[in-house]
Amino acid sequence: MLAASTVGAGLLAKQTYDVRSAVEAGNTAMLRLTWTGVIARAVGPFREGQVLTAHIAQFIESRDGRVASIETFDCYEPFSA
Numbered sequence: 001m002l003a004a005s006t007v008g009a010g011l012l013a014k015q016t017y018d019v020r021s022a023v024e025a026g027n028t029a030m031l032r033l034t035w036t037g038v039i040a041r042a043v044g045p046f047r048e049g050q051v052l053t054a055h056i057a058q059f060i061e062s063r064d065g066r067v068a069s070i071e072t073f074d075c076y077e078p079f080s081a
Contacts, residue, residue, distance in 0.1 A: 013040035013049075017056075027068075031058040035074075045079065053077045 015037040023030045033056040039046045046052075059071045 011040060011043060011046070013038045027062045029060040029062070031060070032056070033058060050080065052079065 015035065018034045018036070020032040020034060022032075035054040035056055037052045039048055039050040039052070042048050054074045054076045056075070057073045060067060061069045
């Protein structure tokens with residue numbers, strides 16, 4: 001796992017998160033995000049410069065002013081060849 005995480009850490013040249021909307025209800029925040037990542041180098045099915053996009057729904061629960069849990073649902077756009 002450690003070796004795989006090291007390889008994965010160098011996979012992206014850059015990444016951005018665009019917050020589309022945020023709603024708070026009690027101690028829960030709900031976010032709708034778009035994530036974009038640019039591949040740094042050719043690895044497996046990915047090529048250098050390829051742009052990946054995911055649409056994300058994230059639910060953050062707080063307790064006593066601190067993050068208690070985060071639940072994230074990612075929906076990736078198809079990877080182009």
